[in-house]
Amino acid sequence: MGRGVCAVTGAATLTLSLAVGPYDRTEALRDGTVRPEGVELVYVPLEEPPEAFLRGLAGEFDAFEFSCSLYFSRRAAGDFPFVAIPVFPSRMFRHGYAFVREDSGIHHPKELEGRRVGIPEFSQTGLVWLRGVLQDEYGVDLRSVVWVVGEANRPGRRSATITGRPAGPGWKLESAPEGYSLDRMLTEGLLDAYMGAVRPASFGVDPRIRRLFPNYREVERNYYVRTGIFPIMHTVVVREDLLRRHPWLATSLFKAFCQAKEVAFRRMAHSPSLRYALPWLHADLEEAQELFGPDPWPYGLEPNRRVLETLLRYLREQGLLEGQLELDEAFAPVHVFAGQ
Secondary structure, eight states: OEEEEOTTTOOEEEEEEEEEOOOGGGHHHHTTSSOOTTEEEEEEEOSSHHHHHHHHHTTOOSEEEEEHHHHHHHHHHTOOOEEEEEEEEEEOOOGGGEEEEGGGTOOSGGGGTTOEEEESOTTOHHHHHHHHHHHHHHOOOGGGSEEEEOOSSOOSSOOOOOOOSOOOTTOEEEEOOTTOOHHHHHHTTSOSEEESSSOOTTTTTSTTEEESSTTHHHHHHHHHHHHOOOOEEEEEEEEHHHHHHOTHHHHHHHHHHHHHHHHHHHHHTOSSSOSSSOTTHHHHHHHHHHHHOSOSSOOSSGGGHHHHHHHHHHHHHTTOOOSOOOHHHHBOOOOOOTTO
């Protein structure tokens, strides 16, 4: 981060590095269509979010995309020198990321109890959400499950990850055997099920591997209608010392992210042609607007309070968060007026 002079106004500007996934909703920040006020942005698009996590924590970036569950855990522990702004670049329903063996006899989520389930990381936000949904919606006793931790699709030493708190007492965790991927364990019958942010390589190849929720899109839609929850995966964090010196920066970045998202929606809705290679793109946009309202991807604390408070509850129930953490104190304050 450095200081410069704006070529248009002559006012001092901050040079700020930002690492975020190459999303449609951040493309306008990358291509310069949207420029944060008072900031010369150095945008670093990273394909894999864990790379942003690792490199950001190593001090390479002033601001970066980060796991929401790990942020809450570390912020509550009081040892995290970054503060989030209420921007959520990654959201995803996770019902479609639970897979079972056909011969396991698992046809209902409740039948996961007492089984062996492979996961890549206990503290992964998507898995925190999925376990919470299994508990709340289907009454699954999560502590009866044996959670086997390992690499999803490649054996050997696990790739670098950012871990949160270990699971609390009462949880059954094992490590995958050396030389085994979770996918191999699943196909060889050493696991009854697998859950994670990526699909097992055998899915779609081995007919014995199927989704726990074959009609997951319908299930996820019904879940949203009943709960109002579109699960948040990631937020954006900024160096706390930087925000202390320049408190206006949080609002500037927040507004820029909001503007970039609006640009993405306008580009996506371009009707003479399809911007993305999705044959029913416009039908999907109409369906999303009907279900979620005019903004299916809201930023800000208030529109997401229910979602974030649910995530905090799941983290506490799963032994991944201790200490006091008030939602209103977890995010840097932003000041945006009506019409902006």
